[in-house]
Amino acid sequence: ETGVTQTPRHLVMGMTNKKSLKCEQHLGHNAMYWYKQSAKKPLELMFVYNFKEQTENNSVPSRFSPECPNSSHLFLHLHTLQPEDSALYLCASSQDLVAKNIQYFGAGTRLSVL
Amino acid sequence: GQNIDQPTEMTATEGAIVQINCTYQTSGFNGLFWYQQHAGEAPTFLSYNVLDGLEEKGRFSSFLSRSKGYSYLLLKELQMKDSASYLCAVRDVGNNRLAFGKGNQVVVIP
Numbered sequence: 001e002t003g004v005t006q007t008p009r010h011l012v013m014g015m016t017n018k019k020s021l022k023c024e025q026h027l028g029h030n031a032m033y034w035y036k037q038s039a040k041k042p043l044e045l046m047f048v049y050n051f052k053e054q055t056e057n058n059s060v061p062s063r064f065s066p067e068c069p070n071s072s073h074l075f076l077h078l079h080t081l082q083p084e085d086s087a088l089y090l091c092a093s094s095q096d097l098v099a100k101n102i103q104y105f106g107a108g109t110r111l112s113v114l
Numbered sequence: 115g116q117n118i119d120q121p122t123e124m125t126a127t128e129g130a131i132v133q134i135n136c137t138y139q140t141s142g143f144n145g146l147f148w149y150q151q152h153a154g155e156a157p158t159f160l161s162y163n164v165l166d167g168l169e170e171k172g173r174f175s176s177f178l179s180r181s182k183g184y185s186y187l188l189l190k191e192l193q194m195k196d197s198a199s200y201l202c203a204v205r206d207v208g209n210n211r212l213a214f215g216k217g218n219q220v221v222v223i224p
Contacts, residue, residue: 004156042118043157043201043214056211090157097210100145100164105156 003027006091006106013081014114021076021109023091030096032074033103034066037088049074050097081113118215120202125221126192134187134200134218142207148176148187149201151217157201160187189220197222 004025013019025032034046048056049068063085065077074091088110092103117139126132138146145164149157163169163178163185175188189196199217206213 040216042216043203045211048211056209100162101205101210102147102159102162103212104159105149107154107156110154 004091004093004104004106006089006109008109009107010110010112012112012114013078015081015083017081018077018079020078021089021091021111023074023076023106025072025074025091025093025104025106027093027104029093029104030071031094031101032068032071033092033094034074034076035090035092035105037090037108043090047076048097055097078111081111083113086111086113118202118204118213120200120215120218122216123219123221125223128192128194128222128224130192132189132192132220134189134202134220136185136187136202136215138183138185138202138204138213138215140183140204140206140213143180143183143204144207144210145205146176146178146185147203147205147212148174148185149203151199151201153198160200192222194222194224196220 007022031050036044045058046060047066052068067075088108090108091106094101094103119137148160151157161176168177173190178185199219201217202215203212
């Protein structure tokens with residue numbers, strides 16, 4: 001149990017579907033992150049939220065839409081995805097955005113786009 | 115920007131010692147992290163270095179040389195459960211982002 005829970009763990013969707021990924025952290029943290037992890041590639045930062053405010057969008061296509069209703073919950077809304085979007089999507093949280101800032105990760109959602 | 119380089123895979127025997135290297139280039143260094151990731155699981159934090167030298171934590175140690183842009187993770191008394199990917203990540207002082215390497219897959223054999 002890492003304190004960061006992601007659902008679903010696996011998702012298969014067609015290119016015309018709309019789905020959402022959910023992340024919940026039970027650590028009392030104020031910052032939350034979405035990362036994409038593709039095979040043979042480094043983790044790519046997608047979005048950062050701090051105290052519910054988006055502080056970073058790392059040039060992510062608009063077919064990915066994040067939502068952070070409170071400091072404990074983070075969503076990633078997906079629509080009209082492409083096959084190359086198939087990857088492991090990881091959520092992370094940290095106390096805040098400063099100094100020695102350990103990020104704690106969830107187990108991820110394995111997404112397959114058909 | 116940042117450039118993080120790690121070897122991709124290594125095999126080691128149970129009980130042995132393995133050293134995983136990470137070299138980096140960054141415009142403003144503000145700390146280096148090591149994570150362990152088992153297949154299908156969350157990356158878990160192992161160690162943090164911001165000053166030069168060795169940080170020891172049980173069977174795992176991490177070393178940093180800021181002047182050389184170099185770190186290593188040392189795993190001692192290898193166990194089968196240590197088979198995992200080891201991720202090196204560097205924090206940039208400008209934006210506090212973590213930039214990750216591709217990870218080094220360690221396979222422990224009996």
